[in-house]
Amino acid sequence: MNDKIAEMLRDINPYVDIDGETKLLEEEILDSLGIVLLLQMINEELGVFIPQEKIEISDFTDISSIVQMVERLSDAKEE
Amino acid sequence: MEDINYAWPISAIDRDDLIAFEKWFSKYQRTINEKKLFIWGAGIRGTEFGVFLKRNGVSDFLFVDNHAEKWKGHIDGNRIVSPDIALRDVKRKKAVVLVSVENDLEIISQLTNEGLEQNTDFFTAPNREYESYAHEYTRADEAQFIVMGDCLFSSISLMDSNKKNLAEMVRDEMGMDSCKVLYMHGMGIRSYYNLFRMYCINYGTPKSVEVMVNFETLTGRQHLLPRSQHSQLFHMIDEIVVSKDDEWREYLNLVDERSNNLGIEMSHSSSNLTSEQERDMKNRNYLRFNYMYKLDTETEGLQYLRKLVKYANDKNVQVIPYVPPVNYELGKKYFGNKFEDAYNSNLEKIVDFMGEIDLQLEDYSHIFTSDYFCEPDTTDESVNEKGREVLKKRLVKRLKNE
Numbered sequence: 001m002n003d004k005i006a007e008m009l010r011d012i013n014p015y016v017d018i019d020g021e022t023k024l025l026e027e028e029i030l031d032s033l034g035i036v037l038l039l040q041m042i043n044e045e046l047g048v049f050i051p052q053e054k055i056e057i058s059d060f061t062d063i064s065s066i067v068q069m070v071e072r073l074s075d076a077k078e079e
Numbered sequence: 080m081e082d083i084n085y086a087w088p089i090s091a092i093d094r095d096d097l098i099a100f101e102k103w104f105s106k107y108q109r110t111i112n113e114k115k116l117f118i119w120g121a122g123i124r125g126t127e128f129g130v131f132l133k134r135n136g137v138s139d140f141l142f143v144d145n146h147a148e149k150w151k152g153h154i155d156g157n158r159i160v161s162p163d164i165a166l167r168d169v170k171r172k173k174a175v176v177l178v179s180v181e182n183d184l185e186i187i188s189q190l191t192n193e194g195l196e197q198n199t200d201f202f203t204a205p206n207r208e209y210e211s212y213a214h215e216y217t218r219a220d221e222a223q224f225i226v227m228g229d230c231l232f233s234s235i236s237l238m239d240s241n242k243k244n245l246a247e248m249v250r251d252e253m254g255m256d257s258c259k260v261l262y263m264h265g266m267g268i269r270s271y272y273n274l275f276r277m278y279c280i281n282y283g284t285p286k287s288v289e290v291m292v293n294f295e296t297l298t299g300r301q302h303l304l305p306r307s308q309h310s311q312l313f314h315m316i317d318e319i320v321v322s323k324d325d326e327w328r329e330y331l332n333l334v335d336e337r338s339n340n341l342g343i344e345m346s347h348s349s350s351n352l353t354s355e356q357e358r359d360m361k362n363r364n365y366l367r368f369n370y371m372y373k374l375d376t377e378t379e380g381l382q383y384l385r386k387l388v389k390y391a392n393d394k395n396v397q398v399i400p401y402v403p404p405v406n407y408e409l410g411k412k413y414f415g416n417k418f419e420d421a422y423n424s425n426l427e428k429i430v431d432f433m434g435e436i437d438l439q440l441e442d443y444s445h446i447f448t449s450d451y452f453c454e455p456d457t458t459d460e461s462v463n464e465k466g467r468e469v470l471k472k473r474l475v476k477r478l479k480n481e
Contacts, residue, residue, distance in 0.1 A: 012364060015356045028083060033361075036300055037368045044373045052300075 001046070001067050008041045009063070020063050030060055038066070048074050083152035084357060085159065087123045089130060091234035091453035091461030093264065094244040095206035096124065100131045103177070103204040108135075115173055116140040117165040119190075119201070120180035121149050128179045128204070129154055134237065141165070143176070145189075166193055169200050176201035182311055208233075208263070209312040215259055216278065217319060224258040224478050225278070227271045228291040231403050231470075232262035234461035236453035241464040248471040253478065259285075265307035267296035268380040272387040273330045274316065279394060281320045287397035287478060290387065292440070294405070294425060295369040295459065297380040302337045310338040358456070363413045365458045370405065371414070371421035374428050381432055388436050399477055400433060401441035402426070403460035404470070408449040441477055443470065 002020065009018045012034045016027075024030040030038070038060075039050050050073050059069035116137070118125050121144040132140060142159040144150070149159045168174035176195070178186050183203050190201045197203070226232075232246040243251075246260040261274065271290055301307060313334050317323065352360065384400065391398045410418030426444060433440045449455040451466035462470065 011367075013360060015352050015360065033364055033368065037364055040298070040300065040368065040372050 001070065002063055004046065005042075005063050005066050005070075008038055008045070011041070012037055018063075023062055024060055024066075025057070026061075035060055042070060046070065083149075084155065084354075085121050085126075085149055085152045086129075086154045087126045089123075089126055090236075090457040091230070091459070092127060092130070092237055093206065093208075093230065093233045094235045094242060095208050095211065095233060096127055097131065097235070097242070099204040099206040100128060103202060104131070104135060107175075107202060110175055111137060111140075111177075114175050115168055117143045117160075117169070117174055117176045119143045119165070119176050119178045119186055121146075121152075121154055121159045122180070124181055125179040126154055128177065129157060130237070162189075166195075169195060178203045209309070209315055212261060212263055212312055213315050213319060215261055216274070216316060217282070218259075221283065222257055222259045223286040224253060225275070225285045225288040226258065226260045226262075226474060226478070227275065227288060228260070228262045228403070229266050229293060229296075229460075230262070230264035231291070231460045231462070232260055233264065234453060235467075236461075236463040238453075239464040243464075243467075245462075245467045245470060245474075248467055249474055252471055252475045258478070263309055263312065265296075265301075266309065267301055267307070267383075268292070268387070269330070269383040270309070270313075270334075272383040272390070273313075273327060275387060276390055277316065277320050277323070277327055279390075279396075280322045280324075284394045284396050287399060288391060289399045289401055289441075289474060289478060290384065292380075292384065292400045292402050292429060293460070294374075294402070294422075297374055297378050297425075298369065298372050299375060299378050301380075308334045308338040310334050359413070362409070362456055362458050366410050366413060366418065369458075370410065370425075371418060372425075373421075374425040376428055376432050381429075385436055388438060398438060399441060400438055401474070401477070402429070402444050404443050404447045404451070404462060404466070405445070405460065406447070406449055406452050406457055407445055409452075409456055409458065441473070443473065446473075 006018055009024070009030070013029050016029055018029065022029065043049050048070050050069070054073060055069060059065050118128050118140060121142040125142055129140070129142070132138070140157055142154055142157055143162055143165040144159055145162060147161070150161050152159050165174065165176060169176060176190065178201060180186050183205065187197065187203065191197070195201050226249060232249075233244050235242055235244055246262055249260050250258055268290065275288060295301060313331055317327070317331060388398050405422065407419065407422065410422065422444070426442070430440055446469065447462065447466055451462050451469070453461045453463050
């Protein structure tokens with residue numbers, strides 16, 4: 001899933017190098033439109049719907065925090 | 080200067096905003112020549128005012144915003160500062176403020192509480208769009224035709240010589256007494272449904288109603304966008320109409336709730352991008368978010384179109400849904416065939432949906448090449464005078480069933 005999320009992020013911002021170490025908010029790579037677009041992509045490509053009220057801004061710190069958010073909400077849905 | 084550019088992509092302008100600005104500018108030009116100018120509100124309308132000022136030869140101004148995260152940024156080269164900095168200069172009589180925020184009552188209150196005087200220390204340039212909408216809603220209550228839409232009807236290009244917007248053009252063609260054009264930027268179908276229903280209950284039913292089916296409002300997240308809820312307008316209409324019901328009141332509450340929970344504040348980008356890269360990225364993401372998603376026909380917008388149709392059918396009102404133009408050439412430029420594939424996939428679902436509710440869709444998606452839009456890289460449906468002339472004829476022809 002890390003690779004998939006990285007691919008989505010590069011689609012949103014194709015002009016910067018993004019890897020596992022990239023701090024997405026701190027380095028201003030992801031903005032609010034980008035976040036909502038990312039949620040849309042996660043919904044469509046991974047089949048996980050992420051309601052606005054279930055997320056924190058810290059979920060978008062880096063790729064691994066995004067993956068954790070997706071896994072957390074996927075598990076919650078299955079329960 | 081910090082490098083975060085908080086400018087909203089603007090290629091079209093709201094004609095009512097332009098009129099409001101020009102009225103203010105002609106009256107107070109001397110004041111801003113003599114004092115420093117702060118634009119209060121570093122959002123969409125603030126960006127617009129910045130463009131207007133520069134076109135009028137004024138480039139030396141700053142922005143102010145109550146959101147602290149914006150203080151390290153700028154809008155197209157003009158810095159955004161904190162209220163403290165602006166207020167210090169204004170209190171020393173070295174500067175004045177132009178409030179750009181749409182719902183300006185809070186800012187007016189904030190500035191007045193600081194001891195500032197309106198029309199001396201600070202100014203507003205309201206475009207009265209809500210008052211205009213309410214006026215249109217209530218005048219000529221025997222109108223036979225209603226057209227409902229969004230900024231397609233208010234936008235013009237700064238390059239246009241004919242500055243009539245599409246709403247005026249349609250009304251002129253159809254006749255003021257027989258046709259109403261109810262438009263508000265960012266408005267979705269659930270709003271149209273509620274406003275149409277209240278209209279019929281309070282003022283009578285028209286022969287037909289044209290309803291915009293804008294892909295931008297069917298994403299499932301459109302309610303997160305700023306300027307999409309128009310709580311003030313709904314309360315204005317609520318005060319005007321006499322007959323109301325629980326469904327209307329419930330929607331008023333929802334609009335208020337959503338207005339307090341808007342998610343998308345602005346788009347900005349990394350300081351490492353060139354301005355062209357930044358613009359491209361904003362355009363790409365805007366097109367991607369608004370047109371290339373996978374449409375769910377259970378989305379709120381289409382479900383409320385179904386409800387609107389049922390309501391209208393019960394009242395023998397003809398419903399004419401229409402899809403506004405899309406700048407498909409721009410989509411193709413950024414995404415190649417992927418844009419058309421995604422767009423047409425959604426369009427097909429909408430056409431099928433229309434079949435289910437026994438409606439014929441007026442599809443204006445692909446009628447325009449880029450040169451009919453306000454600018455070649457306009458990402459929304461805003462068209463220039465050439466485009467408006469064509470659309471006027473199409474909308475009117477359909478209304479008249481010619």
